[in-house]
Amino acid sequence: MSHDPEEREAYGSLVEMFPQLAATSEPIPLAPVHVRALAFEEGDELTVGFIVWKDPGGVRALRRELGERIEAALLSVLSRSADELNRDGERRPSRIVLMTFDAIDGDVGAALAPFGLREVPYEPSAFAQTMALVRGEAQRCGAAPPDVPVAIYAVSVALPDEPRGTNLQTLEAVLREGLAGIVWGEKPGSHFLALSASLGAIDEAPLTPETSSLDRIESIVGQLVPGRIRWIPPLVFQAVCDAVGVIATKELGRKIDWAPCEAEDDGLTPPPLLRARLPDGMVHIPIGEHILRWSMMPLAEGELPPPLSDWLVDQFGDR
Secondary structure (H helix, E strand, C coil): CECCCCCCCCCCCHHHHCCCCCCCCCCCCCCCECCCCEEEEECCEEEEEEEECCCCCCHHHHHHHHHHHHHHHHHHHHCCCHHHHHHHCCCCCCEEEEEECCCCCCCHHHHHHHHCCEEECCCCCCCHHHHHHHHHHHHHCCCCCCCCCCEEEEEEEECCCCCHHHHHHHHHHHHHHHCCCCCCCCCCCHHHHHHHHHHHHHCCCCCCCCHHHHHHHHHHHCCCCCCCEECCCHHHHHHHHHHHHHHHHHCCCCEEEEECCCCCCCCCCCCCEEEEEECCEEEEECHHHHHHHHHCCCCCCCCCCCCHHHHHHHHHCCC
């Protein structure tokens, strides 16, 4: 770990979505909740899809296993380096779709609510390409190719409303240039400093390594619109993760280590991870997973989460 700072086509899977990753010809294990995501384009819409072949054992199992799949898929997109993004593009999904091919015991709607997934009608013509990919995936893992889904659920993925959405895209473009050749965690504080420097492009002042800066970052990149995945572009997302480590070090005086987000043998990049020396010992903090859950996953109607700075002080302050 590194130490303290100073033409359109259909894609059958996330592996096919990013060609540098492992080949899809490898055997795929059969599980009630399919082990990997599908990704495909229809017009201007990029969809990341998930499949439930069989009831995994009720809604609690569905919520747990689907949550693992959704978080892993999103983090794989959010954790890529500037070099990868410059080469392959951001590949931001417009929506997430869940297709179930079995009746599931329990209140499915309540189980899917934390992901913002709501049932949508099945229209054969609209889902023809999707179903072709699903049937191909079924053959790869030894499942019987399904005819029609029992139910379909969807949630949109969106940047903040304008003009803040455009501002975020501007920041991401500046970060792609400024962070070329650097992976998250390799140079602790690099993403925080790059974000601070980029703020001039949207007429914002630079940041200081204080909790008040985390509030400012949230006011720029966050959104409180319910019922959708609140997208933060990858390098901005990584800068938020980096900011937590920087502020915990500089303002709260904690000893923090960064784990570099270097691509693994399968071509996928692990999400940002911190290790902190706290009064009760060394603690690994999956900061990428935390920021995804806190700042990006859907809000319920009327939900108003506390600021991220509150969590930082609770996590890293005196206990």
